[in-house]
Structure formats: C-alpha cells, structure tokens
Amino acid sequence: MSRAEALYRLQMFDLDLDKAVRRAREIDAAIKDSPAVSRVRTELTAIQSVVARATSEHRLIELDAQGADEKIASEEKRLYGGTIKASKEMMDTQHEVESLKKRRAEVEGKMLEAMMAVDEARVTERRLQAALKQAEGKWAEDNVALNKEMGELRTRYAGLAEQRKGLISAIPKPDLDIYALLRAKKPNGVAVSLIKAGTCGTCGEEASSMHIQQARQGAILVTCSSCGRILHG
Numbered sequence: 001m002s003r004a005e006a007l008y009r010l011q012m013f014d015l016d017l018d019k020a021v022r023r024a025r026e027i028d029a030a031i032k033d034s035p036a037v038s039r040v041r042t043e044l045t046a047i048q049s050v051v052a053r054a055t056s057e058h059r060l061i062e063l064d065a066q067g068a069d070e071k072i073a074s075e076e077k078r079l080y081g082g083t084i085k086a087s088k089e090m091m092d093t094q095h096e097v098e099s100l101k102k103r104r105a106e107v108e109g110k111m112l113e114a115m116m117a118v119d120e121a122r123v124t125e126r127r128l129q130a131a132l133k134q135a136e137g138k139w140a141e142d143n144v145a146l147n148k149e150m151g152e153l154r155t156r157y158a159g160l161a162e163q164r165k166g167l168i169s170a171i172p173k174p175d176l177d178i179y180a181l182l183r184a185k186k187p188n189g190v191a192v193s194l195i196k197a198g199t200c201g202t203c204g205e206e207a208s209s210m211h212i213q214q215a216r217q218g219a220i221l222v223t224c225s226s227c228g229r230i231l232h233g
C-alpha cells in the first residue's frame with residue numbers, strides 16, 4: 001500500500017467519524033428542544049391566565065348579585081313584615097326594592113356574559129390541553145427513534161474508532177502529522193485528494209505527469225500544487 005493510500009483509507013474512516021459526530025450533535029439538539037411542544041405550552045399558559053381572569057371576574061359579579069339578593073330580601077321583609085308604620089316610609093321602601101331589583105336584573109345580564117366568557121376560555125383550554133398531550137406524545141415517539149439512532153451511532157463510532165487504531169499503527173508518524181495538519185486546515189477535513197483524469201479531484205488543478213507517477217509509486221507523499229492536499233491515484 002502506498003503512503004498516500006494508507007492516508008486515504010484513514011481519511012475514509014475519519015470522514016465517517018465526522019459524520020457520526022455531526023449527526024449525534026443534531027440528535028442532541030432535537031431531543032432537548034421541541035418547538036411544537038413549547039409553542040402549544042405557551043398558548044396553554046396564556047389561555048389559562050384568561051380562564052383565571054374570567055373566573056374571578058365572574059365570581060365578583062356573583063358576589064355583587066348575592067349582596068343585591070340579600071338587600072332585596074331584607075327590604076321586602078321590612079316591607080311585608082309589618083314593622084313599617086308610616087306610609088311614606090312604606091313607599092320609599094317599595095321604591096328602594098324596585099330599584100334594587102332593576103339593578104339585580106342588570107347584574108344578572110353581566111353574570112351571564114361573564115359565565116359565557118369563562119366557558120369559552122375553558123373550551124380553548126381543553127383543546128390546547130389535548131393538543132399539548134398529542135405534541136408531547138409525538139415528541140416522545142420521535143425521541144424513541146432518535147435515542148435508538150443515537151445508540152446505533154455510538155456503536156458505529158466505537159467500531160470505526162477501533163478499526164482506525166489498527167490503521168494508524170501502520171502509518172509513519174510524519175505522514176500522520178501532515179495528514180492531521182491538512183485535515184484541520186481544509187474544508188470538511190478533506191486532506192487526501194484522489195487524482196481524477198490527471199487532475200486533483202478536489203480543486204480540479206491539473207497534476208504534472210511526474211506528480212501522478214510519484215503518487216502512483218507511493219514512495220513519497222505528493223501534494224497538489226494548488227490546494228496543497230495529498231494526492232492519491
């Protein structure tokens with residue numbers, strides 16, 4: 001095996017390892033965050049505060065109605081209980097009861113409106129609760145698949161890393177150093193380029209016939225005169 005070929009094989013492992021690491025990062029991010037779940041959760045929190053506001057509004061009106069009922073009852077008791085002697089007081093009390101009943105009717109209308117507002121908000125709340133449950137279920141399902149994929153990636157990574165060790169042991173240290181240096185510098189970690197139709201397969205620069213021949217013989221490492229990658233062909 002030529003020196004360049006050994007590095008080219010190593011690169012195939014490394015590119016596979018890079019891919020596994022990238023995918024693992026994607027999975028990590030996807031498991032941490034579910035946009036669908038957090039969106040529904042935000043909507044639910046908002047409607048829950050609407051329900052709370054509407055409920056307390058309704059309760060206040062209810063208390064108002066209760067107060068009016070009690071006042072009406074006590075005035076009517078006075079009116080028909082025979083405690084009032086003067087007719088003027090009698091008439092005043094009758095007026096008072098009438099005006100209280102009018103107010104009570106208005107309160108009744110408001111109470112109905114408030115009740116409807118509560119009901120409406122509760123319907124939305126229940127709908128969002130169901131939507132949240134569904135989104136969370138879907139998320140959990142996705143996570144099962146993602147966790148499974150993550151487990152497979154780990155196994156694959158460990159296998160590749162083990163094979164890589166064996167490969168490295170057969171490559172001279174200076175070659176490994178050049179390879180590592182190029183990999184760190186070059187986009188996507190491509191340090192070794194295949195010669196394709198007499199040109200560098202990565203940057204397209206034409207390789208001299210001497211370089212092509214040297215690359216084939218494999219006794220020395222030949223680099224592309226344009227991009228500096230190790231040529232293998």
Ligand SMILES: [Zn+2]
Nearest residue numbers: 200203224227
């Ligand atoms: Zn090149």
